[in-house]
Amino acid sequence: MFDRTDRYLGIVFMLFGGVCMHSASKWPVMFASDPAGPAAIPRLLCAGIILLGLILTVGGFMKKEKAEKPLITGVELRVLAGLTAVCIIYILLLKPIGYLLATPLLIASILLICGDRSIKRILLLSLIGTLVLFLLFYSLLRVNLPLGFMRKAVSSVVPRL
């Protein structure tokens, strides 16, 4: 039922529950007509999270056998960190440079992280993929995608249904 790693998970959740509980204690009850107030349910949940965290911690400490494999390997961590970084950069760049430039960069970067090394294929896929998504959302579904500095040029060239 429990793993050794649950001890760390339990401690994290106890801390998390404590912080959330502390935050909820600051919310005032504004109206006498609302007997529970905004903090009642969150406080109850935080108490539950602290209690469950405690159960996991105790259960984790009582488990003696070590796990067969590590929770995460170095390669896996690098892949996850790489993907996260690429996604954050994409979101940051989306408004300034626009969808049509940011999305091919996102697709190409993910393909590279996933181990694709064919430059020709990466270029082709990132451009075609972006174009398909753009036409679907911008032209067919009339979604105002961020176009950055290309807004005027794109809106005068690409028709919307």
Place this chain on the structure above:
Amino acid sequence: MLDSILIGLQNVFKPESLLLIAFGVAWGTIGGMIPGINATIAMALLLPFTYSMDHTVAVMMLAGVYCGGEYGGSIPAVLIGTPGTNAAACTVIDGYPLMKKGRPGLALYTSLIASCFGGLFGATVLLFTAVPLARVALAFGPAEYFALAFLGLSMVCSLGEKNVFKGILAGFLGILMSTIGFDSFTGAKRYTMGIRNLNNGISMVALMMGLYAITEMFDQARIARSGSDLELKVEKPDMSFPKWKEISRLIPELIGCSALGTVIGVMPGAGATAASFLAYTEVKQIYAKEGGFGEGNTRGVAAPESANNAVTGGAMVPLLALGIPGSNSTAIMLAAFSIHNVHCGPLLFQNSPEVPYGIFISLFVANFVMFFVGYLCIKGAMRIVLIPKPVLIAMVIALVFTGTYAYSGEVFSMYIALACGLIGVILRKFEIPSAAVVLGFVLGSIMEANLRRALIISLGSYWHAFTNSTLSSVLLLFSVASIVMALVNNIRKGKSII
């Protein structure tokens, strides 16, 4: 009533009506297939085109979009582990593992059959019991809504397969996430951390996209690079239509979940997402001995799909009989009625029977059409399984971010989706069920709002709030029994506490 049904039949079986219903179903199915575009958005996109239409035909077409939209979300849920709509999030739990096992055909056709069955069931119930059902909806007050949501939440225990405490913890986390933003009663800001974009809370679309799609794609990329599955391609996927034996075993739960979906559809505010999760958790408990849930059990696909499509029939009840739109999709329909100066309510059945009965019959037609449209969509979409995984991962992540942005129009929601994706990766590592987080998130806000309403009515007495109503007392007793049963089962399975 027979006269009214005949009038309805006359209205539906005209070339113009049939064509527009079929178009509506196809449009809705395609809309549902695109993450971030749900039935409501697909309907809203067509609303301007209804100005020049006959009002009955316009609403029949929108009913077709509604049916198609609720179904379409299950296709990407099965094929790429990304729910096209919120209601299809539950289908990912068993549909996607079936795809990974090389049986996408079984998962997709089960979902299609279950959706059509649920839709037809809801339409049948609606045809004969619309007005009495509307009275049932009115009998549900805050205490009953709270008890129903609590019953649903009690099911999180069964979602924690190996460790019941992790299931409950995930459920609590989901409810806590649903409290983020302005408190709807007092206006107090809760857990916004000074971030203005969090004032309106976390978008359900961003949460679902993150917890399901981004988590899955990050996980696939991790597996690909760690060398255990470089190609990550399904070996010779079985795309055949399931055998009668595989479908017939699902009939009892199709009936049960469709009935549940219809009842939840009748209740304003509950919605298809809550219906699909409730149906899934109920079926999982009933067939607990059979096992295999979360690993590709077809019951786990049929239950949510039949329930969320049965909601379409139920949701028409408060709209037509009481003039109350119970969901965003039915609110669009009400807008279509308003455009044409048609007033919903009990008098609609007397003064303009062609409208309600036309819609009822159109739901039947829409669900039959949906079978053929769905069949064609599946045939085309199944080619996705042949795409190399790196390409699929890159395209799905781009699609998820675009869909999340399309839904909210805010870049911030993309950060939420990414954060939820990373939370999902951590939850998966520690074997915490993310489905319980989603269930908590979906039902948490319903539960809290109705608890507080019930307390206001009972002047702060918790005891009176829930014991004054037999229905809420019974539902709460069921919830407690469900929690106790799950705890006992979990310990009895031989998984000792330590």
